[in-house]
Amino acid sequence: MAAIEIAGLARHYGERAALDGVSLDLDAGQTLAVLGPNGAGKSTLLRVLGTLLRPHRGTVRVLGRSLPEHAYAVRGRIGFVGHDALLYRELSGQENLLFYARLYGVGPERVRELIETVGLGPRAGDPVRTLSRGVVQRLAVCRAVLHRPELLLLDEPLAHLDPAALELVAPLIGPPTGCTRVLTSHDPARALEEADLVLALRGGRVILLDRPGILDAAGVRELYR
Amino acid sequence: MLTVLVLSAALALVFFYAPDDADQGFVQRIFYIHVPLAIVALGGFVVGAAMAVAHLRTRDPRWDMRSYVAIHLALVLAVGVLITGAIWARAAWGVWWDWNDSTLVSFLIIFLLYATYQPLRFAIEDPERQARYASVFAVVAGVFVPLNFMAVRLAQAYVHPSLGSAKNLPGSMRLTFLVSLAGIALLYATLWKYEMTSKYASAQLRALRRKLGAPDATARRSAAPALPPAAQGTV
Amino acid sequence: MSAPGPTAAGPSTASVVFALLRKELRVELRTLESVPAMSLLAVTTFVLFHFGLNRGRVDGDLAAGVLWVTLLFASMLAINRLFVADLEQGGFDGFLLAPVSRSALLLAKAAALGVYLVALELVAVPAFALLLLGPSIGGALPGLVASLALADLGIAAVGTLVAALAVRTRARDLIGPLVALPLLIPVLLSGARLSAPLLAGGGPGPLAGRWLATLALYDLVFGLIAYAVFDFLLED
Numbered sequence: 113m114a115a116i117e118i119a120g121l122a123r124h125y126g127e128r129a130a131l132d133g134v135s136l137d138l139d140a141g142q143t144l145a146v147l148g149p150n151g152a153g154k155s156t157l158l159r160v161l162g163t164l165l166r167p168h169r170g171t172v173r174v175l176g177r178s179l180p181e182h183a184y185a186v187r188g189r190i191g192f193v194g195h196d197a198l199l200y201r202e203l204s205g206q207e208n209l210l211f212y213a214r215l216y217g218v219g220p221e222r223v224r225e226l227i228e229t230v231g232l233g234p235r236a237g238d239p240v241r242t243l244s245r246g247v248v249q250r251l252a253v254c255r256a257v258l259h260r261p262e263l264l265l266l267d268e269p270l271a272h273l274d275p276a277a278l279e280l281v282a283p284l285i286g287p288p289t290g291c292t293r294v295l296t297s298h299d300p301a302r303a304l305e306e307a308d309l310v311l312a313l314r315g316g317r318v319i320l321l322d323r324p325g326i327l328d329a330a331g332v333r334e335l336y337r
Numbered sequence: 338m339l340t341v342l343v344l345s346a347a348l349a350l351v352f353f354y355a356p357d358d359a360d361q362g363f364v365q366r367i368f369y370i371h372v373p374l375a376i377v378a379l380g381g382f383v384v385g386a387a388m389a390v391a392h393l394r395t396r397d398p399r400w401d402m403r404s405y406v407a408i409h410l411a412l413v414l415a416v417g418v419l420i421t422g423a424i425w426a427r428a429a430w431g432v433w434w435d436w437n438d439s440t441l442v443s444f445l446i447i448f449l450l451y452a453t454y455q456p457l458r459f460a461i462e463d464p465e466r467q468a469r470y471a472s473v474f475a476v477v478a479g480v481f482v483p484l485n486f487m488a489v490r491l492a493q494a495y496v497h498p499s500l501g502s503a504k505n506l507p508g509s510m511r512l513t514f515l516v517s518l519a520g521i522a523l524l525y526a527t528l529w530k531y532e533m534t535s536k537y538a539s540a541q542l543r544a545l546r547r548k549l550g551a552p553d554a555t556a557r558r559s560a561a562p563a564l565p566p567a568a569q570g571t572v
Numbered sequence: 573m574s575a576p577g578p579t580a581a582g583p584s585t586a587s588v589v590f591a592l593l594r595k596e597l598r599v600e601l602r603t604l605e606s607v608p609a610m611s612l613l614a615v616t617t618f619v620l621f622h623f624g625l626n627r628g629r630v631d632g633d634l635a636a637g638v639l640w641v642t643l644l645f646a647s648m649l650a651i652n653r654l655f656v657a658d659l660e661q662g663g664f665d666g667f668l669l670a671p672v673s674r675s676a677l678l679l680a681k682a683a684a685l686g687v688y689l690v691a692l693e694l695v696a697v698p699a700f701a702l703l704l705l706g707p708s709i710g711g712a713l714p715g716l717v718a719s720l721a722l723a724d725l726g727i728a729a730v731g732t733l734v735a736a737l738a739v740r741t742r743a744r745d746l747i748g749p750l751v752a753l754p755l756l757i758p759v760l761l762s763g764a765r766l767s768a769p770l771l772a773g774g775g776p777g778p779l780a781g782r783w784l785a786t787l788a789l790y791d792l793v794f795g796l797i798a799y800a801v802f803d804f805l806l807e808d
Contacts, residue, residue: 124465125463125464125465126463126464126465126563127464127543127544127547127563162669163668163669164665164668164669164808165808166807166808184671185671187669187670187671188670188671190669192665192669194662194665196661196662196665197662198661198662198663198665198666198669199661199662199666200595200599200657200661200663201657201661202598202599202602202603202657203595203598203599203602207595207598211591211594211595212666212670214583214587214588214590214591215583215588215591215666215667215670215672216583216670216671217583217587239602255666393801393804446754446757447754449754450751450754450755453747453750453751453754456743456746456747456750457737457738457741457747457751460741460742460743460744460747461740461741461742462742465808466740466808469804469805470737470740470741470805472804473737473801473804473805474737474751476797476800476801477733477755477794477797477801478755480793480794480797481755484758484789484790484793485757485758487786488757488758488761488762488786488790489761491782491783491786492761492765
């Protein structure tokens with residue numbers, strides 16, 4: 113079953129196209145790596161899939177529902193990690209997660225469980241503004257998976273994480289989850305390792321959509337030129 | 338063309354046909370400009386709000402353009418209302434500004450509100466969001482217009498009967514008034530159409546330029562709506 | 573993979589509004605960004621009026637005008653700040669990603685703004701009575717409380733709407749008050765007309781029903797309008 117079906121997707125920024133004629137299908141349980149230089153449209157694509165931006169043209173179906181009409185129905189099934197942690201600086205990590213847990217109708221025990229999983233125990237009560245970027249990123253991952261989403265949209269999810277933290281969040285957003293995943297990364301080699309499908313964008317257009325095997329290191333460098 | 342005819346007829350009637358007012362004499366004739374201006378400006382704001390509703394419902398940027406031009410022109414007329422009102426107040430009561438004239442006071446408030454429409458647009462960079470926010474503003478302000486009139490009117494209910502007197506005008510005055518109203522409404526509609534045409538033309542010109550690879554002139558920020566190429570077409 | 577249900581049901585709107593409001597007040601208690609600044613501005617403005625008008629005591633029309641203009645300007649501070657934390661710290665996206673009604677945010681923010689206004693008035697009205705008001709405020713209180721309550725509803729609805737409109741503009745600190753103040757003129761007008769007889773020198777006069785009705789109509793109309801258009805300010 114296809115988790116994501118996109119056909120002819122376009123999204124404008126005024127008279128400029130941020131995405132132009134993007135089409136792809138992704139099966140449930142698979143991982144899509146989105147590559148491309150800054151401004152290629154990677155984040156825009158993830159925000160469209162996350163129901164944060166409406167498609168201007170084309171059709172987008174996520175988890176069997178078309179966007180934007182059924183955005184409401186798919187929101188509770190998507191987990192999104194973006195550039196911003198989406199956490200209030202004055203509140204503690206725990207308060208932030210409890211707040212979002214209420215928005216998703218999730219009980220507090222799930223928050224405790226996640227805080228344990230990512231090894232935040234002693235610092236869960238500190239205001240987010242006092243935490244290091246890496247700890248904040250762990251909290252951001254917790255926030256994204258509070259409601260056990262089926263689809264993970266990960267925009268540079270591993271930024272600021274040291275190797276130990278990477279291991280802690282892997283069970284939440286890594287391949288072991290078995291979730292359908294769409295990810296961008298500052299580390300293309302790593303993204304390719306986990307990917308079943310690679311999409312390369314430039315200027316909002318698809319320049320490559322294929323299995324990761326066909327790309328070698330030189331090919332990847334070419335994509336970022 | 339019709340606009341020119343009706344407007345000239347209106348002016349002729351105002352100056353040569355309508356009788357001098359018994360109390361206020363010749364200056365009272367500004368009434369034939371002031372009141373129709375006020376009515377058409379108000380109508381323009383309300384029409385702009387209705388177009389904004391259409392934009393929010395359809396997301397068609399052309400509706401935002403129409404709403405923008407409607408409000409923009411109504412704002413120009415509103416300035417005319419304030420100026421003619423001040424002249425009339427000076428002639429009738431000897432002061433440039435009369436707080437008891439509820440039409441004038443309401444127009445000042447409405448003018449102050451709509452004067453923020455352009456700065457609001459200008460302050461939003463993403464053209465799509467600019468259009469959407471401007472439409473929200475237009476709807477809220479459009480609803481505010483009658484409510485504000487009511488409140489200001491209520492504050493002066495015992496002091497100043499104003500527009501009610503237009504209903505029991507003698508025949509010649511009434512005719513002049515109606516022709517003036519029609520003339521100014523036509524003027525508004527014609528200006529609206531001209532400005533729309535010019536906006537479409539410049540949008541098409543920009544699109545062509547981009548196709549030819551000329552430097553992008555649209556990088557300049559603007560308070561005027563931008564049309565994506567797909568939405569360009571007839572008024 | 574299981575088939576998607578008809579709706580992935582989120583939590584009830586009431587519980588979401590409550591969670592949002594709780595978060596809002598908690599952040600305000602930690603940062604003290606709005607209420608103290610509003611109260612301080614109000615008291616400062618009374619001092620300014622004392623010198624500007626060269627009056628030790630005011631009553632009637634003048635008292636009503638000073639009080640309401642001060643409250644309105646002080647409320648601008650809260651309106652300017654209302655969505656800034658959400659915008660800068662990502663709370664907007666966090667909220668939009670959740671499977672909840674958009675109106676919950678409007679309700680929660682309007683409620684928070686209402687709480688700030690009441691807190692402001694708890695400081696500003698006694699300060700006004702102490703510093704500037706000629707007649708004793710005792711007899712005027714019931715009528716004044718009723719007028720302020722009705723006015724707060726309208727300010728909360730319009731303020732939340734304008735705050736959401738202004739927060740994503742450049743120069744939001746300018747756009748907010750410039751749009752909000754003209755929109756709030758009917759509130760000022762009704763509020764001042766209601767309280768002028770209450771604060772009159774010869775003891776409190778009666779409340780004018782038509783001004784109460786105007787305020788109520790204003791609250792209703794702008795409450796509905798805010799509800800109708802708020803979603804358009806959130807979605808991209």
